[in-house]
Amino acid sequence: MRLVVVSAGLSVPSSTRLLADRLAEATARRAATARPASADATRAPGSAPDAAAPGPASAGPVPAGSASVDVQVVELRELAVEIAHNFTNGFPGPALSAAIDAVTAADGLIVVTPVFSASYSGLFKSFFDVLSVSDKDAVAGTPVLIAATGGTARHSLVLEHALRPLFAYLRAIAVPTGVYAASEDWGAEGLAERIERAAGELAGLMAGAAAVTASTASAAATVPTAPATAATAASTATAAAPVVRGAGGGVPGPASATVVPFAQRLAALRP
Template sequence: MRLVVVSAGLSVPSSTRLLADRLAAATAGRTSAGADVEVEVVELRDLAVEIAHNFTNGFPGRKLAAALAAVTAADGLIVVTPVFSASYSGLFKSFFDVIDPDALAGKPVLIGATGGSARHSLVLEHALRPLFSYLRAVIVPTAVYAASEDWGAEGLPERIERAAGELATLMTGLSTPSGPAKTEKAEKAEKDEFTVVPFADQLAALAAR
């Protein structure tokens, strides 16, 4: 399985990257595949110029194209951003603005953030979770926020392990072989179930009753 980590940290070393690495290690350790999990880290600070150019010319550079391909092909995704002005960083948002809108549909995603104060912890719920819901990703229930005072304190390791376990479960479940192929009759019934009936036709049917 392929686990891709997107870190939007800007400094070196970065608390954002530290949290991302801990989440990745915990997730890899919780999957049934164990050592067979391939972890790839995408550092957005290295892609800042190419992301900006993509907005102006519509084409990703070589490094950005490779990062977008890795995210698209991942079996699971960990995304971590520092908090800027009570939300995700502009670089973080810009990366997910240039990715194909359908690339994350159905993909398990663990969201995380770092900040200087615990007051920013709700950024996970009012900013990150809506963003990835819009992209139709499958977001794990437990999100992980790490304030400066959380490092070395009780609670953070437990949240990391809980979130990692949830992501590993989703990755393993979505990577299992599919069941028997659907019959032609079942496929037709499924298509009929989701056939879109124009609103005017629905009103006409109601009027005829």
């Protein structure tokens, strides 16, 4: 599964990037062991649960970019110039084009922005403007975890009045839990729990989508082709044979049969 993290932090180090990294690590760990919600429903009656696949609660730390989850971080600060040039000339540069391709191909997204003037940053919005212009369905149906950082908890509703409507317009699937981290939240109780809850929701959606895709591909590959029978071959040959007009009327027959023009047959019926 491909997890792409979009960070719009401007400084180095950045609290926005720090939150993005913590969300990515938690999501990668959850996704590596996540079982789709329908897995238990499809188990044969009376069979025991699979002991080799522990649930998220018993999972150990899994580093980002493990064999199960490929994590890629897109730092918008490094793309600011190419984003501005794209608005003026209409063509994305190489780095911006690679970022657009990564986001479009992602199985799940984590997006994190600092708060500016009670909303997402202009750099963050500009990137998704460029993305939607290049492909209006770029993130349609993609699970996305929304997050933001700010200097005060009074901006926490930016998740609901700015970020969630933006991704609803882009037709992405925003997970129910958004994560906002104010300056006083770092090291305080509550942030780690919100990160884990949001990461679990994103990992579950990613695992469910991957299971549906795999099931559809497997079903398409195993659909049997009905063998041709004598009756089928005869029916096909009959349907393909040209319709000719002979003494017996319109019946399928060989192409060499005599065809009587309609005007001649009509004249024969007149007294």
